[in-house]
Amino acid sequence: MNSAEVLRQLSTVSASLFLLTSFALLAQRHMRAFLIWFSFQGILLGSLSAMVAYSTDSYELYVSAILAFFLKGILIPFLLWKIVIRLGVNREVETQINLFSTMLIGAILVLFSYYVSLPIQKTIMDMTRNIIAIGLACVLISMLIMITRRKAVTQVVGYLTLENSLFFTATAATHGMPLVVEIGVAFDVLIAVLIFGVFFFQIRKTFDSLDLRHLENKP
């Protein structure tokens, strides 16, 4: 087996692991496990970028790999966990519909995005073939995570997963965005988490709960 073949297989494995983390986030009940899977997704993203960087000899991607690893894998989950502890919402995550049907919808989304991305796949190079389908599916699943959860914290994690999926698709399909964009997005996300933290406290101060249904009620 030559190195290109090994790389192709490794990227296949990481794509399926990425899909697995998306489904795991969709299936989690507990806040702690939810954040652990989220952190695992960030670490996976970092190692995928490092792998693509190695295969294409681009030093910029190494930087974005390190950024993904430390920001998305360690710092942001840690900050969110701190916020969750401070707010005392580290209990079960409530879902709108039951978990099994949520995951079934997730599986249907994967099929859907596969069919949507069939025409795209024919035009791109071999190593990243089909990874676009997985990336699109993960984007849709992240939206599903945001739709099916009631609490603000899980919605934010859903949003960050969405960003992760986009980053994953960009890295795998086009070998990364320009370094300026990557750094900009990474710090945007970090700042977003900090601002969301402030929002959490505001929401709780106003409604005594993080349940987003309160936001819909008219005063």
Next chain:
Amino acid sequence: MNPWFLNFLEALLLIGIAPLVSTVLKNFKAVLQNRQGPGLLQSYRDLFKMFSKEPVLPHGVSWIFRLAPYTVFAATALACAIVPTILIQAPLSAAADVITLVGLFALARFFTALGAMDTGTAFGGMGASREMTFAALAEPAMLMGVFVLSLTAESTNLSTMMHIMLKGNLGLKPSLAFALTCLILIAIAETGRIPVDNPSTHLELTMVHEAMILEYSGRYLALIEWAKQMKLVLFATLLINLFAPWGIAEEISSNALIISLGTWIVKLLILLLILAILETSMAKMRIFRLPEYLGLAFLVAILGMLTHYILEPPL
């Protein structure tokens, strides 16, 4: 040596070793929990004791109650003959594929439930209804898990699947990892091990399998217990030989057969140790969480199928 004779010996080996395997598992658990385990021959002694006792039948049971243990035992014993254990091309496994295997398990389960309902007691009915509810979820999941493997091997025949796993230059296939996860989850559920059902309890509210066989005694109970032990060995062998078949004998020679037997025993011991660690570190699940657990197994299998189609184009 005649392959039919070897196949027969293989089935006898599985049937004969089953009580020993369950005792070994109990011993592993005992060591992990700082207890003293039972002697290695304890299961055989239990079976001997039950066989030599006179069975007591509840009032008003029909012939189905007496037929059920024999059917359960026969179906499981036949399943033992189908699964290739130490020889990859056994004649009977060429005759029956993995769907037959699932069918045989379903037959055994059907008769256990019938025998349980025949007594008309509340426990029998409750156990049977629970068992059938979980079976309706577990069987499709098991079939889906096996089908992921079949897609790779392009066959549902167990010997062919093992052969492809052994010889085919597969590389890293994530779909196989999903299939393995699914089948481990299902094997735990089907053999009634800890997160799903506690094999060593008679606690009324939680039991599934024990509730169904509550009214059996004597040789009937012995047959059912033995069949249950055989099921554990069968699932272990299936997992070992489908996902790690290295060392299995491909031709009939005494050398290959001995190596195959040795590696099989080592792999079985490793799997039992993993199972013992899992059972010790986990608590039993709430019974209403079980459909979710089985649904998870089903979804993992579906994910395996999706990754097979999306990420693993035929080379």
